[in-house]
Amino acid sequence: MSTTTAGRTPTARAAAVEQARVVGLAVKWEVLAICALLAFGLVAIPILEMFGAQVEGEPLTALNPADLGYVAMMLALLTPLGVWRGESRFGESPLWTLPVDHARHARMKVAAGWLWLMTVVTVGLLAICGMVLMVEDGTLGLDVTRTLVLDPAGAAAGQADAVRNVVWSTPWWQWLIPFTAGTATYLVATALWVGAKRPLWWVGGIWICYLVFSVVAEEAGVAWITATFEAAYATLDTLFTGGTDSLRMGIRPPNEQWTRMWTAMPGAGRWVAMTGGWIAVGLVAAWGATKRHREA
Amino acid sequence: MNATTTAGLPVDLGSGPFAVTTGGLVKRYGSVTALDHLDLQIPDGAVYVLVGPNGAGKSTLIRLLMDLVRRDAGSVDVLGVDPRLRGAEARALVGYVPEGHDLGYPWMSVGRLLDHYRRYHPTWDDAYASRLAATYDLDPTRKCRQLSKGQRRRVQLLVALAPRPPLLLLDEPTDGLDHVVRDATLTVLSEHLTDSPTTVLISTHRVYEVERLVDHIGMLSGGRLLGQLPRDELQGKLRRYSADVPEGWKATPDFAGRVIRRADRSREIDWTVWGEQDRVVDDFARAGATVREVSPLSMDDAATALLSRKDVS
Numbered sequence: 001m002s003t004t005t006a007g008r009t010p011t012a013r014a015a016a017v018e019q020a021r022v023v024g025l026a027v028k029w030e031v032l033a034i035c036a037l038l039a040f041g042l043v044a045i046p047i048l049e050m051f052g053a054q055v056e057g058e059p060l061t062a063l064n065p066a067d068l069g070y071v072a073m074m075l076a077l078l079t080p081l082g083v084w085r086g087e088s089r090f091g092e093s094p095l096w097t098l099p100v101d102h103a104r105h106a107r108m109k110v111a112a113g114w115l116w117l118m119t120v121v122t123v124g125l126l127a128i129c130g131m132v133l134m135v136e137d138g139t140l141g142l143d144v145t146r147t148l149v150l151d152p153a154g155a156a157a158g159q160a161d162a163v164r165n166v167v168w169s170t171p172w173w174q175w176l177i178p179f180t181a182g183t184a185t186y187l188v189a190t191a192l193w194v195g196a197k198r199p200l201w202w203v204g205g206i207w208i209c210y211l212v213f214s215v216v217a218e219e220a221g222v223a224w225i226t227a228t229f230e231a232a233y234a235t236l237d238t239l240f241t242g243g244t245d246s247l248r249m250g251i252r253p254p255n256e257q258w259t260r261m262w263t264a265m266p267g268a269g270r271w272v273a274m275t276g277g278w279i280a281v282g283l284v285a286a287w288g289a290t291k292r293h294r295e296a
Numbered sequence: 297m298n299a300t301t302t303a304g305l306p307v308d309l310g311s312g313p314f315a316v317t318t319g320g321l322v323k324r325y326g327s328v329t330a331l332d333h334l335d336l337q338i339p340d341g342a343v344y345v346l347v348g349p350n351g352a353g354k355s356t357l358i359r360l361l362m363d364l365v366r367r368d369a370g371s372v373d374v375l376g377v378d379p380r381l382r383g384a385e386a387r388a389l390v391g392y393v394p395e396g397h398d399l400g401y402p403w404m405s406v407g408r409l410l411d412h413y414r415r416y417h418p419t420w421d422d423a424y425a426s427r428l429a430a431t432y433d434l435d436p437t438r439k440c441r442q443l444s445k446g447q448r449r450r451v452q453l454l455v456a457l458a459p460r461p462p463l464l465l466l467d468e469p470t471d472g473l474d475h476v477v478r479d480a481t482l483t484v485l486s487e488h489l490t491d492s493p494t495t496v497l498i499s500t501h502r503v504y505e506v507e508r509l510v511d512h513i514g515m516l517s518g519g520r521l522l523g524q525l526p527r528d529e530l531q532g533k534l535r536r537y538s539a540d541v542p543e544g545w546k547a548t549p550d551f552a553g554r555v556i557r558r559a560d561r562s563r564e565i566d567w568t569v570w571g572e573q574d575r576v577v578d579d580f581a582r583a584g585a586t587v588r589e590v591s592p593l594s595m596d597d598a599a600t601a602l603l604s605r606k607d608v609s
Contacts, residue, residue: 006462007375007389008418018415025404086401092364094400098416099388102363295363295383 009099016108023112027082034075034120038127042134062139063132065125065175066266069240072121072182079186080193083113089293090197096293106290110190117186121178141170149251149261158254166265173268174242180275181240187282195289238274242266304553304570305515305523305602309337314373315463315495316361321370323356323519330356332519333370343489343496343509344524347599348516354499355395357516358465361497362387375463375495388417391456395467395499397448399440406443406451407436410458417459425458431484432477445472453481457488464496470505478505485509504596513595515602522602527595534598536568537576539585550579557601568593568601 010018024031087093087109095109096102132138146168149155154162192199210229217225230246237246243266252258316338323331331353338344346354359365361374363383372379379386401409410429414420429436432450443451449472456464469485470478486509488494498506503513514524534556541563547555554576557568565585569576573590580587593601 006419007377007385009384009388010416010418014415018412022401022412025401025408028403086403088398088400092359092394092396094398096364097362097387097392097394098413099384100416101384295380 012104012108015098015100015105016111019105019108020112020115023083023109023116026085027079027113027116030082031116031120034124038124041131042127061132061135061137062142062144063129064142065170066177066242066244068125068128068178069181069242071124072178073185073240075120076117076182076185077189079113079117080190083109083116083190084193089194102293102295103290106194106293107287110194110286110290113190114183114186117182118179121182125175125178141174143167143169146265147259147261148265149249149263152249152251152263155251155261156253163261166262168265171266171268173271174266177240177242177271180279184239184275184278184282187279187286191282191285191289193289194286195292235274235278238266238271239278242271306525306529307335307521307523309339309512309524309526312337313340314338315340315342315375316497317371317373318357318360319371321357321360321372322368323353323360323365324368329519331360331367334516334519334521336514336521337524338495338497339512341493341495342512343498344512344514345503345506345510345595346497346499346514346516347501347503347603349501349603352516353519354516355467356519358392358395358467358497358499361465362390362392389461389463391459391461391464393449393452393456393464393466393469395471397445397452397472399443399448399451402439402441404440405436406434406438406440409440409451410436410454413455413458419459419461421458421460424460425454428454428457428484431480446474446477449473450477450481453484457484460488460492460494462494464494466496466498468500469498470500470502482506482509502596503599504594507595510595513599515599517603530595530598531592533572534568534570534593534601535573535576536566536591536593537580537587538564538566538589538591539580539587541565541585545584548579548583550582556605 087095095105098105100108129140132140144167145165148164148166149162150164151159151162192202196202213225214229216222217229234243234246237243243264247264247266248260248262250258251261314337316336318334318336321331321334321336322329334353334357336357346357348354356365360367360372361379363379363386367380374386375389377386377389399409401412404412406429410425414422414425432447432454434447434450434454440448440451449469453466453469456466470481473481482505485496489496489509496509498510500506503510511527512524513527513530515522543563545563545565551569554570555567556570559566571579577587577590
């Protein structure tokens with residue numbers, strides 16, 4: 001070894017590619033299990049109905065991509081556990097003994113995990129699309145008529161002009177929801193996993209705070225707390241479904257049962273703003289979390 | 297060159313060149329001070345053994361040299377690099393065997409793990425790595441989770457040596473190895489030092505295992521450096537003196553602070569004393585004792601004597 005080669009660090013590309021490989025090995029069995037499940041679904045077509053649209057009155061054989069946001073979220077929540085398997089995040093881990101800047105190395109690992117997550121989401125989405133297309137009358141995306149509430153009081157009173165029927169087709173951006181929901185969730189979960197020594201304590205603490213504030217808001221009638229939670233929920237619902245739940249309200253016209261009607265149709269602008277916000281929060285949090293491992 | 301600790305042992309190894317130095321290095325874990333103003337000097341090309349009891353701060357020091365933990369005060373220089381400012385470069389210069397045996401990736405095969413490290417070390421010597429794997433009888437197809445403690449240690453040694461780094465930091469390198477593999481490991485290390493110009497820091501509390509390799513020694517206790525010196529100086533100046541003494545004999549002040557260990561019987565004493573042999577013998581004579589025998593100590597005995605010294609403060 002010459003003096004010019006001694007102390008040479010690997011190129012960023014070499015380290016990043018190797019992290020992608022290592023993370024791939026770390027999550028190999030989970031990825032294979034998901035692939036097996038999807039393959040099973042492709043073979044056992046009747047299982048398709050599980051993926052049918054959940055909105056009342058809308059066809060079960062049509063794939064609504066907005067329904068896959070929560071699936072991606074669940075997957076993304078667990079992904080950091082697999083990505084960091086075998087590494088002692090705050091202890092003496094082989095990762096930290098390698099000749100790469102610690103924070104940079106952590107970011108490479110996070111990016112590698114995201115790549116694998118997106119790969120799985122892509123494969124999953126394609127497989128589910130395949131299942132839908134294999135079913136008789138199966139269609140990709142919704143093409144339905146939805147009832148839009150113009151005046152909630154009027155709709156409850158049974159006034160015909162208080163509601164309007166709208167023809168709704170799944171817009172292109174809703175096909176991105178599994179990816180964006182997965183990305184935002186992965187970043188936030190990663191921030192907790194990489195930045196906190198006891199992430200479950202944080203999750204538990206946030207949950208307890210939420211419960212306490214909910215009870216206080218309900219018992220004491222503190223409107224601003226309720227409004228804050230509703231607004232937060234609306235951003236999450238938009239992130240995970242495009243707004244399927246938060247844009248609907250229960251209406252009970254005279255002599256009819258409760259039914260959920262749309263207050264507005266999901267829109268790209270709202271989705272971009274809220275999803276962009278959550279991804280930005282996730283990016284900042286994940287960046288900050290990796291900075292905890294900085295050298296100096 | 298004359299700086300000494302309160303224990304009377306030298307701590308200054310001269311003007312260098314040094315591969316590793318620390319100046320006033322402090323590391324605290326909460327209220328516990330793991331390293332207390334440590335001034336370490338490891339000469340370039342030396343095999344330096346750092347001895348000390350468990351909890352002395354040996355592993356903490358090595359982690360600081362790798363920037364695996366953050367120092368609270370002081371300076372560190374690893375082959376001209378401050379690990380805190382340029383951690384990646386410092387680690388690229390170092391082959392590291394950690395105290396623990398965890399390889400980190402239990403699902404990986406040994407071969408894949410070695411490939412993993414190869415990709416991070418541009419200086420990785422494939423032929424040498426293969427030779428080491430054969431020497432250590434490592435099966436590349438075995439999963440890391442299936443390896444015994446000793447086998448995991450062999451993998452760690454291979455990973456540390458294969459890039460032929462200019463500095464090796466070995467934290468209890470023989471821990472977990474049976475006698476046969478330990479001897480093989482020391483032979484490998486010896487050959488490695490012959491083939492590659494390397495500075496080595498070995499941390500251990502079993503000096504006898506590495507004694508044949510070592511040319512410098514440092515003694516650490518309670519986070520403080522009791523002394524650091526060349527092996528020859530240690531073995532030349534620290535000797536066991538057996539002497540006959542009159543009944544009721546008392547030592548003169550000449551010996552103050554220099555007696556490391558003592559065993560007194562009625563008309564016979566057996567002392568381990570620090571100092572030039574001729575001077576010590578003269579001091580005994582002046583005090584009325586007749587030295588019968590002077591014997592050198594092994595490094596292990598010397599380290600044990602110095603570390604167990606009661607008046608060390």
